[in-house]
Amino acid sequence: MSDIQNNLQIVREKISKACVRNKEQIRKADDVNLVAVSKKQPIERIHQMLDAGQRLYGENRVQEALERWSDLREQYPDLILHLIGPLQTNKVSDAVTMFDVIETVDRPKLVTVLVKEMKKQDRFVPCFVQVNTGEEAQKAGIAPHELSDFLKLCEDEGLSIIGLMCIPPVDEPAALHFAFLKKLADQHGLKELSMGMSGDFEKAVPLGATYIRVGTALFGERPTQQ
Ligand SMILES: *Cc1c(COP(=O)(O)O)cnc(C)c1O
Numbered sequence: 001m002s003d004i005q006n007n008l009q010i011v012r013e014k015i016s017k018a019c020v021r022n023k024e025q026i027r028k029a030d031d032v033n034l035v036a037v038s039k040k041q042p043i044e045r046i047h048q049m050l051d052a053g054q055r056l057y058g059e060n061r062v063q064e065a066l067e068r069w070s071d072l073r074e075q076y077p078d079l080i081l082h083l084i085g086p087l088q089t090n091k092v093s094d095a096v097t098m099f100d101v102i103e104t105v106d107r108p109k110l111v112t113v114l115v116k117e118m119k120k121q122d123r124f125v126p127c128f129v130q131v132n133t134g135e136e137a138q139k140a141g142i143a144p145h146e147l148s149d150f151l152k153l154c155e156d157e158g159l160s161i162i163g164l165m166c167i168p169p170v171d172e173p174a175a176l177h178f179a180f181l182k183k184l185a186d187q188h189g190l191k192e193l194s195m196g197m198s199g200d201f202e203k204a205v206p207l208g209a210t211y212i213r214v215g216t217a218l219f220g221e222r223p224t225q226q
Helices: 003-018 043-051 062-075 089-098 108-121 144-157 174-187
Strands: 033-037 056-059 080-083 101-105 127-130 161-165 192-194 211-214
Touching: 003 033, 003 043, 043 062, 056 062, 062 080, 062 089, 080 089, 089 108, 101 108, 101 161, 108 144, 127 144, 144 161, 144 174, 161 174, 174 192, 192 211
Parallel strands: 033 056, 033 211, 056 080, 080 101, 101 127, 127 161, 161 192
Antiparallel strands: none
């Protein structure tokens, strides 16, 4: 068994365990989708992950995703790609072509540009709204108190929002932010929740995550940039 296969198995076991509390099944493991975050990982590791059967991947940069996934997409027709990083409006066209889900809708201008491009390509990509649950100045995302108005705007413009995504502040308990995101999603009748990474996905699962974004725990450390 390769390291990658082994990691995949370990993460899957942890997901299953996180679905049980006091011997009671509180979630169905099948309801938790594992997004393998392949950003910056060497292509060999991605091939190993594909060999292990994983088909759902997350990338945080449009350009990097294009370079490595364009050919693989044709080879693996059942591949699903999520954009999990910030989207610049000049990359919207490529993003709509390339991704099956965009998790990082975070401003009105982007909504307008996405809707226009989706119509042009006749390709309607479901989206998440990224919520800045910690209201951090340097972090992307809609502030919680602006979420209602923003979702209304998405609806008016005709952008399909299926869920919410968050990246909690590093210095606060992640569980508080996961519970908050779940509450916001419930308030707005949204089904999908993208929350939890390598360090905290076991906390996100019992709190309702339907997508967890796991990189390092699956692929190993990302090589440091030159
Ligand atoms: C890199 C990244 C992840 C994965 O992080 P790990 O700690 O390696 O699991 C998840 N979500 C987003 C938005 C990321 O940029």
